[in-house]
Amino acid sequence: MSASAIPVGDVVAGEALLRSHSFAEPNSGKAWIREYSLAANSCFGCTASVVISPLDPFRTGGTEPSIVGLSTGSARTDRGLAAVGLSEGVEAFVERVPPPSLSAARDLPFGPACDVFNRSMQLDGRPLAATPASPTILKSPFETCLEILQARRGLLAEKQLTSLQRQVSFLLLPEGAPSVSTGSLNGLIDFIGRHKPVAHPNLSLTRNGKFAASWSSGPRAKVTLTFDRDGGDWVGMDLTKAPAVRASGAFVIDSLAGLTQPFKSWVQT
Amino acid sequence: MRGDPVPPTDNLALHCQPNSGIEVNPEGQPVGVTREAFRVDDDGISTNWIEYDNGDFSSVCLILASIRTVRKSHRVGLLTVADTIAVGQATNKAITVEHDPIDVPPNPGHALIKGVAPTDEPVLDELALYVVIREFSPASLQAR
Numbered sequence: 001m002s003a004s005a006i007p008v009g010d011v012v013a014g015e016a017l018l019r020s021h022s023f024a025e026p027n028s029g030k031a032w033i034r035e036y037s038l039a040a041n042s043c044f045g046c047t048a049s050v051v052i053s054p055l056d057p058f059r060t061g062g063t064e065p066s067i068v069g070l071s072t073g074s075a076r077t078d079r080g081l082a083a084v085g086l087s088e089g090v091e092a093f094v095e096r097v098p099p100p101s102l103s104a105a106r107d108l109p110f111g112p113a114c115d116v117f118n119r120s121m122q123l124d125g126r127p128l129a130a131t132p133a134s135p136t137i138l139k140s141p142f143e144t145c146l147e148i149l150q151a152r153r154g155l156l157a158e159k160q161l162t163s164l165q166r167q168v169s170f171l172l173l174p175e176g177a178p179s180v181s182t183g184s185l186n187g188l189i190d191f192i193g194r195h196k197p198v199a200h201p202n203l204s205l206t207r208n209g210k211f212a213a214s215w216s217s218g219p220r221a222k223v224t225l226t227f228d229r230d231g232g233d234w235v236g237m238d239l240t241k242a243p244a245v246r247a248s249g250a251f252v253i254d255s256l257a258g259l260t261q262p263f264k265s266w267v268q269t
Numbered sequence: 270m271r272g273d274p275v276p277p278t279d280n281l282a283l284h285c286q287p288n289s290g291i292e293v294n295p296e297g298q299p300v301g302v303t304r305e306a307f308r309v310d311d312d313g314i315s316t317n318w319i320e321y322d323n324g325d326f327s328s329v330c331l332i333l334a335s336i337r338t339v340r341k342s343h344r345v346g347l348l349t350v351a352d353t354i355a356v357g358q359a360t361n362k363a364i365t366v367e368h369d370p371i372d373v374p375p376n377p378g379h380a381l382i383k384g385v386a387p388t389d390e391p392v393l394d395e396l397a398l399y400v401v402i403r404e405f406s407p408a409s410l411q412a413r
Contacts, residue, residue: 163296212303224394
């Protein structure tokens with residue numbers, strides 16, 4: 001199996017055990033990567049830890065993650081790596097890799113990322129170090145939001161769930177957000193589940209980490225709802241009308257009564 | 270020169286980031302911005318004058334990449350000076366666009382949208398409707 005095809009959370013049947021947890025990027029306190037520990041084919045007796053960046057749909061166009069680092073627990077690296085289809089000679093540990101190298105490599109697909117690590121790490125033939133001990137486990141805002149979406153997927157149609165996952169991925173990857181309001185995300189999920197809008201909204205983040213959903217009836221006509229747990233604020237504009245129509249107010253999750261026309265109809269249709 | 274009005278026929282560029290103001294459609298593709306894309310300081314909203322010194326979109330991408338961290342997920346927000354002034358007229362705000370070159374870091378094409386306060390959310394919402402977003406040029410992404 002090609003390492004670059006290992007999906008997040010999947011198990012490589014027959015030859016590998018996958019265990020995922022998040023590492024904090026050294027010196028930054030920011031978690032953005034997952035480690036998969038692969039127990040490779042017993043013939044080679046090698047254990048490899050693969051560091052894979054989170055899903056990045058706008059880079060790969062789908063669900064393929066990028067491997068940005070590799071550490072091994074055995075001196076028989078090359079054959080072990082070959083057994084799991086990974087590039088040879090990469091000797092980077094997450095905790096030992098200098099932050100600039102991580103930053104330089106993390107947007108790259110697997111091959112170029114390995115090249116970056118090869119150039120940045122001194123390959124002197126010394127025995128490879130053991131797998132990292134006691135990794136700092138932090139959950140990124142992106143992971144938190146994905147977990148919430150998964151946990152509450154019963155409220156959403158499949159297309160709605162997929163769209164929200166894509167939108168959250170773009171807004172929170174690869175650099176993440178300082179903080180995200182989980183109450184806002186839960187409010188958004190409740191709203192979509194309650195009112196089941198035919199058109200899925202566009203999504204954005206406010207500077208204080210709240211989710212804002214917008215529906216548009218044209219290039220200069222939009223209504224935007226910014227979510228708290230139980231409701232939020234809305235603002236609507238239709239600049240195509242003469243005179244232009246502008247309105248704003250508050251809304252609650254369970255009702256569209258707080259929205260005025262024509263903006264209410266844009267959310268419903 | 271500093272304080273000179275930017276011609277209404279010219280264009281402004283904003284550096285837009287996913288976690289502050291970029292709007293994405295159901296496919297996860299950026300399609301616009303919200304008011305969060307505007308950084309409103311005491312002296313105005315920071316932008317870059319695209320046509321300054323015979324510049325174009327490619328050159329402003331390189332300038333933005335030289336003074337900020339730009340990534341593939343970021344976008345350049347484009348706003349015409351004419352639309353900016355028109356929003357002011359429509360909202361009864363005296364909005365102007367002035368050349369405001371910066372020495373450190375060097376940004377000679379810097380311009381300010383003046384007359385908008387941080388609390389002028391309706392004005393910012395309306396300005397956001399006129400912003401068109403584009404990807405950063407490949408050259409500017411490689412230069413980072």
